[in-house]
Amino acid sequence: MSETSVREAEIAVEQKHVDIVYARVAEMRDEAEAMRTRGDQLAHGARDEAVFEQAAMLFERDVMVRHANQILRSLDAEHEGLVFGRLDTTEGETMYVGRLGVRDTEFDNLVTDWRAPAAAPFYQATAEMPMEVIRRRVIRSTGQAVVDIDDDLLMPEARLDNMPVVGEGALMASLTRARGENMRDIVATIQREQDEAIRAPWRGVTEITGGPGTGKTAVALHRVAYLLYRDRRRMGGSGVLVVGPSPAFTSYISRVLPSMGEDSVELRSLSDILDEVKATRVDPAPVAAVKGSLRMRRVLKKAIREAPADAPTELRIVYKGEVLKLDARELAAVRNAVHNGRKPPNQSRVDAAEALLEALWRKADSYEDFPVKRSELITELGERIDFHRFVVVWWQLLTPAEVLHGLSDRRRLARASGRVLTRAEVDLLADSWADPAAGPSVADVALLDELRVLLGKPPKRRVRKTDTSSAELRTWSERQTGPGYHRPDNYDEYSHIVVDEAQDLSPMQWRMVGRRGKYASWTVVGDPVQSSWPDPAEARQAQTAAFGGPRTQHRRFALRTNYRNSAEIFDLAGRVVTDVATADQLPHAVRSTGIDPLVRVCTEPDLTPGALTAATELLRQVDGTVGIITATSRVGEMRSAVLGLSEDRLRVVDGLESKGLEYDAVVLVEPGELIRESTTGPRTLYVALTRATQRLTVLTTDPKWPDAR
Numbered sequence: 001m002s003e004t005s006v007r008e009a010e011i012a013v014e015q016k017h018v019d020i021v022y023a024r025v026a027e028m029r030d031e032a033e034a035m036r037t038r039g040d041q042l043a044h045g046a047r048d049e050a051v052f053e054q055a056a057m058l059f060e061r062d063v064m065v066r067h068a069n070q071i072l073r074s075l076d077a078e079h080e081g082l083v084f085g086r087l088d089t090t091e092g093e094t095m096y097v098g099r100l101g102v103r104d105t106e107f108d109n110l111v112t113d114w115r116a117p118a119a120a121p122f123y124q125a126t127a128e129m130p131m132e133v134i135r136r137r138v139i140r141s142t143g144q145a146v147v148d149i150d151d152d153l154l155m156p157e158a159r160l161d162n163m164p165v166v167g168e169g170a171l172m173a174s175l176t177r178a179r180g181e182n183m184r185d186i187v188a189t190i191q192r193e194q195d196e197a198i199r200a201p202w203r204g205v206t207e208i209t210g211g212p213g214t215g216k217t218a219v220a221l222h223r224v225a226y227l228l229y230r231d232r233r234r235m236g237g238s239g240v241l242v243v244g245p246s247p248a249f250t251s252y253i254s255r256v257l258p259s260m261g262e263d264s265v266e267l268r269s270l271s272d273i274l275d276e277v278k279a280t281r282v283d284p285a286p287v288a289a290v291k292g293s294l295r296m297r298r299v300l301k302k303a304i305r306e307a308p309a310d311a312p313t314e315l316r317i318v319y320k321g322e323v324l325k326l327d328a329r330e331l332a333a334v335r336n337a338v339h340n341g342r343k344p345p346n347q348s349r350v351d352a353a354e355a356l357l358e359a360l361w362r363k364a365d366s367y368e369d370f371p372v373k374r375s376e377l378i379t380e381l382g383e384r385i386d387f388h389r390f391v392v393v394w395w396q397l398l399t400p401a402e403v404l405h406g407l408s409d410r411r412r413l414a415r416a417s418g419r420v421l422t423r424a425e426v427d428l429l430a431d432s433w434a435d436p437a438a439g440p441s442v443a444d445v446a447l448l449d450e451l452r453v454l455l456g457k458p459p460k461r462r463v464r465k466t467d468t469s470s471a472e473l474r475t476w477s478e479r480q481t482g483p484g485y486h487r488p489d490n491y492d493e494y495s496h497i498v499v500d501e502a503q504d505l506s507p508m509q510w511r512m513v514g515r516r517g518k519y520a521s522w523t524v525v526g527d528p529v530q531s532s533w534p535d536p537a538e539a540r541q542a543q544t545a546a547f548g549g550p551r552t553q554h555r556r557f558a559l560r561t562n563y564r565n566s567a568e569i570f571d572l573a574g575r576v577v578t579d580v581a582t583a584d585q586l587p588h589a590v591r592s593t594g595i596d597p598l599v600r601v602c603t604e605p606d607l608t609p610g611a612l613t614a615a616t617e618l619l620r621q622v623d624g625t626v627g628i629i630t631a632t633s634r635v636g637e638m639r640s641a642v643l644g645l646s647e648d649r650l651r652v653v654d655g656l657e658s659k660g661l662e663y664d665a666v667v668l669v670e671p672g673e674l675i676r677e678s679t680t681g682p683r684t685l686y687v688a689l690t691r692a693t694q695r696l697t698v699l700t701t702d703p704k705w706p707d708a709r
């Protein structure tokens with residue numbers, strides 16, 4: 001038989017099995033729907049039962065509905081085929097691997113869930129360590145139709161005569177496919193070193209490092225799906241948070257978990273971690289460096305002790321015909337004493353009122369021939385409306401945004417910073433907050449979160465409780481995930497937190513993220529060579545504190561293969577970090593395309609038209625996405641220039657925004673500018689140069705680039 005007919009015959013074999021699976025899945029869907037209905041009936045029935053039976057029925061219903069919903073979610077997820085793998089073992093057994101476990105009516109396995117321990121050899125078996133696997137097959141489907149297969153023969157000596165082996169490697173086929181708007185899952189082609197990190201135990205901190213394109217993000221997301229599968233009650237109940245560098249990044253990865261049937265995971269970028277605050281701008285690198293430093297905590301702590309700019313500086317009150325007066329110095333002493341108490345300011349207004357009354361009493365007591373009783377004065381003045389009016393404006397309840405805006409006043413900021421910031425740093429910060437209409441920057445979000453905690457929650461007005469009879473009939477899982485359920489604002493009890501591009505978090509951002517995971521275990525992925533944070537030691541210290549201290553269990557995995565870039569593109573990228581990276585920090589790019597990157601030298605005015613020309617060429621040459629990466633100052637002009645060229649396939653981003661993203665082809669505009677605008681220069685350029693899978697064009701005004709940097 002020719003190779004083509006062997007392949008077709010084998011595709012037909014797999015199609016037969018896939019058809020059986022889908023027929024069974026249709027039955028499962030009906031069963032799950034029925035289970036959900038039965039669950040609802042149980043809940044209704046529970047209303048009429050005694051308390052004990054009610055609890056038992058609700059628990060049963062809880063389990064049933066959760067299970068049914070999980071199955072339906074997995075079945076409805078958008079993906080490329082439910083069954084994607086097959087193992088043939090020396091025991092003569094065949095096992096199919098897929099996105100969820102499917103059993104027939106006799107309870108025999110039709111498909112094993114990829115996350116189950118039994119499926120591990122699909123990812124871990126190698127020719128050196130075959131784990132009894134003779135042949136590993138990757139099955140590629142479109143919808144319910146099998147379109148191709150790729151085999152790996154792991155034990156040639158054990159191969160039976162009638163066991164065909166076809167294909168040129170599923171991994172390469174997957175790596176050369178055109179990239180779209182969203183990242184795809186890699187369940188069918190996870191590699192052994194990646195699988196080890198995915199299946200690592202949940203406890204403590206799992207740190208995954210590796211160069212660009214080594215699959216760190218993909219691995220972290222598959223690890224989330226794995227952890228939810230293995231321990232859904234612990235992980236799902238308290239929730240999983242994935243933190244990425246930018247909204248563009250969270251949008252890029254947003255389809256991966258849903259394609260594996262997981263849609264309860266929260267994805268947030270560093271600009272929207274704090275509820276009800278959304279960063280609208282990115283600070284220039286020197287400003288971000290100051291705002292991100294731990295020194296800011298000391299500045300903010302001092303800032304909240306100072307009286308608001310519009311607070312009165314004198315208290316005059318007439319009591320029994322005498323004027324009692326507290327001047328600015330006396331008021332400041334009272335304010336100081338209240339701040340020295342243990343409560344945050346927004347919860348100290350009553351204490352402030354009491355301290356003022358005490359000061360007024362001391363004043364009255366110092367007057368000669370003014371016989372007043374302490375308890376009388378305190379009670380009577382404490383009930384006076386003019387006194388209350390004073391307290392409200394003198395001890396204001398503050399929002400984090402008000403405090404931060406107050407620091408746009410240079411003198412106020414200088415007072416708060418003492419010797420902590422230099423005069424130049426004070427100027428930088430005051431300027432950055434001068435325009436209230438500019439909105440918060442990404443670095444401000446961490447400061448606002450810090451202030452939220454330092455200021456404390458203002459006391460809540462009492463709200464009359466509404467009827468809770470129907471709420472009591474909701475089960476635990478409904479309360480956690482059902483319609484209308486919202487986690488409390490700034491929820492801080494996630495069971496697991498994933499931090500992507502961890503090398504870029506500033507110390508203040510680590511504090512913000514750490515606050516969300518008081519009891520969490522962590523998966524942290526990053527690459528020190530791609531870092532854009534200038535003081536890694538300080539960030540490391542804040543990171544360790546976020547994880548709960550140096551004694552927290554820590555396991556590390558290093559990924560060494562670059563699956564994204566062609567070898568030709570990565571060769572060029574590697575050259576710009578030779579001074580800052582060691583050889584073993586650079587990954588190995590496995591795929592060669594024979595297409596070298598283009599470096600075009602042009603004049604400054606030609607950069608924009610040149611980028612337009614290059615992007616037009618690349619849009620013709622690749623099927624997927626094209627990215628133009630340029631300095632922040634050029635993004636606006638470049639976006640206008642490419643308007644209408646290809647809305648769905650072309651994107652313009654700056655160096656920082658390009659973090660974590662990937663395109664089939666990239667036009668990189670003026671590398672020197674990317675270096676100059678970042679505090680970590682060549683590292684940011686390295687990030688930008690490692691975004692393309694197929695083709696790269698660099699436009700530069702420097703005829704010697706990349707050699708003379």
Ligand SMILES: Nc1ncnc2c1ncn2[C@@H]1O[C@H](COP(=O)(O)OP(=O)(O)OP(=O)(O)O)[C@@H](O)[C@H]1O
Nearest residue numbers: 186189190191212213214215216217218563564660
């Ligand atoms: N085992 C694999 N099978 C198929 N594709 C893979 C595999 N591992 C990684 N990839 C692909 O390689 C590309 C890079 O992966 P990913 O973005 O996770 O890398 P990264 O290490 O996070 O990169 P960076 O640090 O540059 O952001 C993605 O398109 C991903 O789907």
